[in-house]
Amino acid sequence: MDVLVPILYILAFGLFIYGLMGLTGPKTAVRGNKIAAVGMTIAVVATLLTVTHNWILIIVGLVVGTALGVPSAQKVQMTAIPQMVALFNGVGGGAVALIAWSEFRTTDSFSGEPAYVIVASLFAAIIGSVSFWGSIVAYGKLQEILPGRPIGLGRAQQFVNVALLAGAIACAVVAGLGGAAEIWIIGLLVVAAVLGVLVVLPIGGADMPVVISLLNALTGLSAAAAGLALDNTAMIVAGMIVGASGSILTNQMAVAMNRTIPAIVAGGFGGTTLVPGADDGVDRTVKSTSAADAAVQMAYASSVIVVPGYGLAVAQAQHTVKDMAKLLEAKGVEVKYAIHPVAGRMPGHMNVLLAEADVPYDALKEMDDINDEFSRTDVTLVIGANDVTNPAARTDPSSPIYGMPILNVDQSHSVIVLKRSMGSGFAGIENPLFYADNTSMLFGDAKKSVAEVTEELKAL
Incomplete structure (x- = not known):
């Protein structure tokens, strides 16, 4: 052996x-x-x-x-994959926290253990507990068990978080000195749990993709630390791979939102309620369209870009969209799909969704690769995407998403937006795109609306 x-x-x-x-x-x-x-x-x-x-x-x-x-x-449904990932990731962090507790008990309060084993075990306990309880909160927000809006303590939030971190470290120091009562390791896990909850609660729904990625990285790091304490090479290597890749992905997601990781952890935006029609200086005239008119527009276009969002996932419309695209391509229309890095509620959500419908990989275009094409596109079909198409990110310095890279949908010759209502997106802010002169709204369930457009295309 x-x-x-x-x-x-x-x-x-x-x-x-x-x-x-x-x-x-x-x-x-x-x-x-x-x-x-x-x-x-x-x-x-x-x-x-x-x-x-x-x-x-x-x-x-x-x-x-x-x-x-x-x-x-x-x-699990495709719409629930983000919360499933958050839950599974949290279980990993919880397992690591329990391993650290077990190590404390089986070694008689770390008596006689090398310093690196003690430090690694206590590090794993803190990070594992934070990751588990933070992931549970993220799951609750994504599952809408908890409100998606930021829930915090205001100006006292950061002071409380720092105090909890200091408390967890203090418990770790006492527990690591050897011969300490078990109450100290339990206290460490409890304080870290409260810290995990209070770190994620103030983060709004719009930042959840980054939070999921960050918690995943933390779980990997805690697993690597536990592997070091247990002298288990598999845990060390696997944990470091998860921690490193999760950290890189977290940074990429933050860049895609033009935000910093500390700013997100300090309390993000999203999930607030903004009443449609509020006076922000935007012309609120909305142009509605029908499935028949949308079909005619796309059938006689030379190029169509489909922009998928969370609404497409909710309606499970990916297969219907694929059928519509096949009809358009049969009529000589070039169809592409524009994928924003944070579309949906987790990294790669839209890629996975469209891959499930066997959409050709070559038709999926990342934001940086397709943004220059919108100005040359006849029709852009936005299906359930909101914040990632919001031109306020470029034009309104007062907007919470100002500076965030977006898909340049508004530059298309014509835009058709499929939505159930005029409700705001996960960031909780209005989208001026919906009121633009070149935009028409097709209201209704995305799957049903696309199916109706498809039937109209067949009749042309």
């Missing part, structure tokens, strides 16, 4: 990295996911080979975890 287990771990690490490389593109993402899953299976098997006792508990844990995880993953 002294030779076999390290060999299996090295094989698993190679598969982790190779699988992660596959996730860099939609064509290889599914294969990369499967490769990484094989690597994780090998790592689990290698770890089990080192187990000499507690087999009953391990088997029970595997059965319970499988019984809960597999059906949940199979039944």
Whole structure:
């Protein structure tokens, strides 16, 4: 076993990295996911080979975890993937926090343990607990169990957060000195839990994609620390891969929103309620259109860009959109899809959604690649996207999203927006695009509206 287990771990690490490389593109993402899953299976098997006792508990844990995880993953709707990711990520952080507590108990309050084991265990306990409870709050906001708007303590928020962090560190110092009562490690976990809740609660719904990515990175770092304490190479490597990739993704998401990570953690925007029609100097005349008129516009266009958003996910309209695009392409219309980095409620949400409908990968264009094409586009069809198409990000210095890179939808010759109502997006602010001279609104459920447009196209 002294030779076999390290060999299996090295094989698993190679598969982790190779699988992660596959996730860099939609064509290889599914294969990369499967490769990484094989690597994780090998790592689990290698770890089990080192187990000499507690087999009953391990088997029970595997059965319970499988019984809960597999059906949940199979039944979850595409619209609920962001909160599922948040929940699964949180469970990982919670597991790490419990491992740290167990390490404290089994080593008789860290008595005789090397300093690096103590520090790593306590670091894992704090970060794991923050990640678990922060992820639970993120899940609650995305699932709309909790309000999406920022919920905070005002000016006292940062003082309270710093005090809680200091309290968690103080508990860690006492617990790490050796011989401390168990109440100190419990206190550490509780204080860190409150910190996790109070850090995420003031963050608005519009910042949730970044929060999910950040919490994922924290879970990876806590897992790596726990692996260091347990002398488990698999946990160290896997945790560092998750932590590093999650950190890079978090930074990319923040850049895509023209925001800094400290500003988001300090309390983001989003989820507020702005009454449509408020006096902000914008002409509130809205032009409605019909499925028939929309079909005619697109059928006689040379190019159409589809901009998907969370509304498309809610309506499960991706397959209907694919059918409509096939009809347009049969009429000689070039159809492309513009993907904003933070469209939806998690990184890559729209890519996954459209891939599920077998939309050609080459038709999916990232924001930087397609923004210059809007001014040459005849018709842009916006389906449920709001904040990522809001021109106020370019034109209104007083807007909370001012400076955020957006899709230049308003520069198209004609814009058709599919929405249920004139309600604001997740950031809670009005979108002047809806009132622009070149914009028409097609109200209704996105799937039903696209289906009606498709039928009209067939009749042309």
